[in-house]
Amino acid sequence: MKVLKLSLIVAAVAFLSYGTSYAFHSGGVAECVGCHNMHEPAGEYLLIGTDQSSTCLSCHENAADTGPSSYHISTAEASLGAGLAPKQRTPGGDFGWLKKSYTMTIRGTTSTEAGETHGHNIVAADKNYVEDATNTTAPGGSYPANKLACISCHDMHGKYRRLNGGAIATTGAPIIGSGSYATSLDPAAGEAVGVYRLLGGIGYTNSLIAAAGVSFAVNPPAAVAPSSYNRTESSTYTRVAYGKGMSRWCATCHPDMHTDSGGLKHSVDENLGSTIANNYNTYVKSGDATGSSASSYSSLVPFETNSTDYTALKAIVTSTPNAGPASSNQVMCLSCHRAHASGFMEMTRWNNEGEFMTYTSLWPGTDTTPSVPQFARGRLGAETLAAYNDIPASKFASYQRVYCNKCHVQD
Numbered sequence: 001m002k003v004l005k006l007s008l009i010v011a012a013v014a015f016l017s018y019g020t021s022y023a024f025h026s027g028g029v030a031e032c033v034g035c036h037n038m039h040e041p042a043g044e045y046l047l048i049g050t051d052q053s054s055t056c057l058s059c060h061e062n063a064a065d066t067g068p069s070s071y072h073i074s075t076a077e078a079s080l081g082a083g084l085a086p087k088q089r090t091p092g093g094d095f096g097w098l099k100k101s102y103t104m105t106i107r108g109t110t111s112t113e114a115g116e117t118h119g120h121n122i123v124a125a126d127k128n129y130v131e132d133a134t135n136t137t138a139p140g141g142s143y144p145a146n147k148l149a150c151i152s153c154h155d156m157h158g159k160y161r162r163l164n165g166g167a168i169a170t171t172g173a174p175i176i177g178s179g180s181y182a183t184s185l186d187p188a189a190g191e192a193v194g195v196y197r198l199l200g201g202i203g204y205t206n207s208l209i210a211a212a213g214v215s216f217a218v219n220p221p222a223a224v225a226p227s228s229y230n231r232t233e234s235s236t237y238t239r240v241a242y243g244k245g246m247s248r249w250c251a252t253c254h255p256d257m258h259t260d261s262g263g264l265k266h267s268v269d270e271n272l273g274s275t276i277a278n279n280y281n282t283y284v285k286s287g288d289a290t291g292s293s294a295s296s297y298s299s300l301v302p303f304e305t306n307s308t309d310y311t312a313l314k315a316i317v318t319s320t321p322n323a324g325p326a327s328s329n330q331v332m333c334l335s336c337h338r339a340h341a342s343g344f345m346e347m348t349r350w351n352n353e354g355e356f357m358t359y360t361s362l363w364p365g366t367d368t369t370p371s372v373p374q375f376a377r378g379r380l381g382a383e384t385l386a387a388y389n390d391i392p393a394s395k396f397a398s399y400q401r402v403y404c405n406k407c408h409v410q411d
């Protein structure tokens with residue numbers, strides 16, 4: 001009996017200490033020697049990796065990982081052979097898609113969909129990520145592709161913080177922990193939490209951003225993720241409550257891709273309005289408009305609530321994760337794109353190359369029957385499924401048209 005109790009205590013202590021050692025950044029600057037090595041560095045700035053992004057990926061990619069696994073956002077190249085899809089399922093997307101090129105023959109013409117079109121090509125020599133050879137600068141902007149790294153977007157030292165009261169600053173109160181989650185503490189007076197995903201805010205810079213000549217003029221977006229954010233979506237969607245500011249933040253490097261009101265580019269930061277909100281809420285799938293707002297949410301088409309109220313954002317994640325938009329909610333860059341990479345060209349959340357997402361009730365693949373090359377696009381059905389974060393084809397129509405229809409219902 002005593003022995004049993006002791007082993008239970010040992011197990012409990014082991015679990016707790018694992019829980020503590022699991023945190024690293026804790027919303028701010030992490031343990032210095034997690035990234036720097038004082039006497040035997042591998043790269044500049046005493047970094048443990050050959051370059052900035054390799055340093056991050058020394059932890060954020062793990063070759064032994066069977067995935068999806070918590071903070072991992074990249075699948076090791078050895079696991080990405082022909083027919084194998086990346087393993088992580090985070091909202092930002094697995095950078096491993098950048099290494100998946102597909103060859104297809106459509107109507108007699110053979111072409112390749114290059115992996116580099118699947119997202120942000122961060123330069124990380126140790127993990128064999130190289131700069132984008134086609135986009136030499138950010139489309140709609142000037143940020144050079146050869147200076148793109150994790151720290152182009154994330155503050156390596158996590159100085160940006162959300163103070164009690166909501167103001168964003170780089171000092172003024174100590175950071176007590178991550179501010180990214182529904183489970184994050186609310187900062188009391190004299191306290192702060194980290195900004196969403198340690199993203200850079202006003203004035204953020206480092207050697208790469210300085211060389212790029214880009215200045216950060218906006219603060220990080222307000223958003224809240226569930227604490228379990230890297231998980232299969234085979235049964236339920238992973239709901240991030242996006243609040244405000246994502247599109248302007250992306251426009252730091254893509255200024256000409258941004259507009260508030262129609263014109264020559266798709267609007268962002270514009271209210272959905274009652275017609276589009278109603279479309280979204282009633283749309284179930286092609287040919288089925290019987291949905292209701294309580295259960296209409298799809299992680300393939302997220303939207304912003306246009307609010308920086310963290311109590312309300314947390315409540316969405318914990319209490320109403322399946323609820324659709326109100327008419328005052330807004331379309332943003334991440335309504336159509338992911339932030340890191342996706343299984344599709346231009347880093348979109350669903351395949352826009354072809355009119356059907358599903359075909360004969362299946363995710364298209366070179367191995368499905370019938371196999372239609374222009375929908376399979378050189379992938380196995382299992383790779384297409386993975387690109388949709390494992391959402392089963394049965395959630396969609398037998399012949400599902402592209403997901404622009406979630407808002408526009410032209411199908």
Ligand code: HEC
Pocket residue numbers: 029030031032033034035036045047052055151156157206207208
């Ligand atoms: C998550 C990884 C990470 C952690 C943790 C980290 N650093 Fe850094 N640090 C970097 C990177 C990446 C650079 C290179 C930035 C650049 O390219 O300009 C850097 C650069 C620096 C520099 C030189 C440039 C500058 O900003 O002055 C100093 C000094 C520095 N770090 C100190 C620290 C100290 C002290 C700590 C611990 C309190 C720490 N770092 C923790 C990643 C980290």
Ligand code: HEC
Pocket residue numbers: 022023024025026027034035052055056057058059060071150151154155156178179180194196197198
């Ligand atoms: C020593 C391992 C290690 C290194 C190196 C490392 N990370 Fe992390 N990172 C973690 C762990 C563990 C977590 C989850 C726990 C946490 O957030 O403290 C995490 C979480 C994160 C998060 C989510 C944090 C939040 O509060 O939402 C971001 C963003 C991130 N890391 C970016 C980076 C970047 C950028 C670098 C390189 C400059 C880097 N990490 C280097 C281990 C590491």
Ligand code: HEC
Pocket residue numbers: 053056057060071072073090091092093095120122148149150151152153154197199223225229240334339340
């Ligand atoms: C172009 C900007 C950009 C670059 C480059 C970038 N990130 Fe991110 N990252 C983001 C944004 C924005 C989010 C929030 C995504 C969301 O919630 O939809 C994010 C989310 C994350 C998360 C939380 C998990 C997730 O995917 O949602 C981690 C961890 C992270 N980033 C680490 C990294 C590391 C490590 C690198 C480099 C290998 C990197 N990021 C490069 C913008 C970037």
Ligand code: HEC
Pocket residue numbers: 116117118119120121122132135136137138139143144145148152153246249250251252253254333334337338339345346347
């Ligand atoms: C720090 C600068 C920076 C920020 C911030 C940034 N990007 Fe980019 N983005 C780039 C660069 C550089 C490229 C070109 C290199 C590439 O395509 O890999 C690029 C390419 C892209 C592409 C084209 C990808 C392809 O291969 O066709 C899309 C789409 C994109 N960004 C969307 C976004 C979105 C959405 C956000 C906000 C979540 C964002 N970017 C934030 C620098 C940035």
Ligand code: HEC
Pocket residue numbers: 138139140247248250251254257258259266267268331332333334335336337346348352
């Ligand atoms: C309504 C969906 C939607 C929204 C919102 C959206 N995009 Fe796109 N974006 C796309 C699609 C689809 C493509 C690929 C086809 C095309 O270029 O028209 C694309 C292409 C891009 C490209 C690649 C262009 C090139 O020349 O290679 C970039 C960069 C980009 N988007 C950035 C952004 C940024 C930044 C925002 C927010 C300010 C944004 N997008 C908002 C759907 C969207």
Ligand code: HEC
Pocket residue numbers: 262263264266267270271272273276301302303330331332335336352403404405406407408
């Ligand atoms: C999150 C919802 C949402 C998604 C997803 C979405 N749109 Fe839109 N779209 C809007 C809103 C909001 C407007 C602006 C209000 C309006 O025109 O009614 C708009 C406007 C438009 C317009 C009219 C532009 C103008 O200047 O009149 C076109 C065309 C369009 N979208 C095409 C697309 C395509 C193509 C896709 C998929 C790649 C897409 N949209 C995805 C919400 C969305």
